[in-house]
Amino acid sequence: MLGGFDIVVIVLVVLIALVLFASVKTVPQGHNYTIERFGRYTKTLSPGLNVIVPFIDRVGAKMNMMETVLDVPSQEVITRDNATVTVNGITFFQVMDAPRAAYEVNFLENAIVNLTMTNIRSVMGSMDLDQLLSMRDEINDKLLKVVDAAAGPWGVKITRIEIKDIDPPRNLIDSMNRQMMAEREKRASILTAQGLREAAILKAEGEKQSLILQAEGRREAAFRDSEAREREAEAEAKATAYVSEAISKGDVQAINYFVAQEYVGALKAFATSPNQKTFLMPMEASAVIGALGGITEIAREAFADKDEHPVRGGRASSTSSSPSSSSGSVPFTGQRPEPSGDIS
């Protein structure tokens, strides 16, 4: 039924369908297609409807131009201080230049992951564990710079590299915890010791202050005491002066009268003191008797010069009423009667 022409027409329609299929290329947003003419890269198709020359052009690579995240698998890293930590991360990259990403590198994603892994090892291997844990931003920054520069020729922009987990081995974490606790305990003991020290200092200072104040009080008191004594001595001196003046005007024997009276009074006090059982004469009795002798002297003189010195005599007469029944054989030890009052 079908002639040769009919078959040709049918085959032609099928061919045209195939040609259309090969030449009309709709590139979706977020992708770029590279076109190869006889296997050689010629141009890049951007998103939208594109028509390529059938038979000689063909689509080489369909590149995803969107930013893509790649997991960087866990790997063990030995730090500078020989701690083994398990590290993983993520890398964000975006193809900027589709043909370069398609033809300059084989297995682009694999290349980026491996580049990142080796650089993680070299960057983190040059740091101490403590730095590793505290300087993530610096690590990310360093990694980004190195990997981005290395991926540049591939028409790829590495936008971000993040270290996700840094896992030191279990026993290392334990010892880190212990170290942290010890640190805190150290601080606590230091603070306690400091508190005790400050308390002791404060206490000592208080004691010092109180001692100083006491000493100042004593000093003040001593000053006052000495002043009082001076004043007393002054008064005594004045009194003595008055007495001596009085004596110089009267008779020197009057002194003896006072002394004897005091003496006898003192003896009396001894005798009547309430706890008196034994009576000790604290000084030689002769002195007392001497004093009595002095009185007799007074009496004698008084009576002898009764007419010349009526005042002295008057005084003497009053003394005569006191115990006068002593013998005059005792030697006189009192002061010599001198009319001139140079006794100071």
Next chain:
Amino acid sequence: MIQAAIESLGGWTWWILGLVLLGVEVLAPGFFFLWFGVAALLIGVSAVTISWPWQMQILGFAVLSVVAALAGRRFFGYRDAPSSDPYLNLRTARLHGRTFTLTEPIAEGSGRIRIDDSVWRVSGPDTPAGARIRIVGADGALLLVEPEAPLSHD
């Protein structure tokens, strides 16, 4: 078979084919079945009015398919299609014309700047850090910059 269908249904065969192809295009977008569908409908219009030999109708269908595809590229092609965001997926094109402060000096034609919390390599005349630079182009992930003309004070 085709001959039998065309002979029994006449020009309506093309209508049926064209509508089915358009339906396939809707279900599986790719701007591929669309052109065949359009061509089939056009042949259908002509076949209903004029009586063509079926071989000619098929040939016409094939040629019209190609013409429709070419015309479609002309009217819906990338360059002419208006986009509300023509710089989508063109990251460096977005940066074009923007000015930044150079964080690392450009020495021997290459340096780095920080843009949107990422570090970009830049290339341009040697410039000390802290200078204002303007992005004038890109080569892959490498940004081409030039010093911004110093602001004229006074």
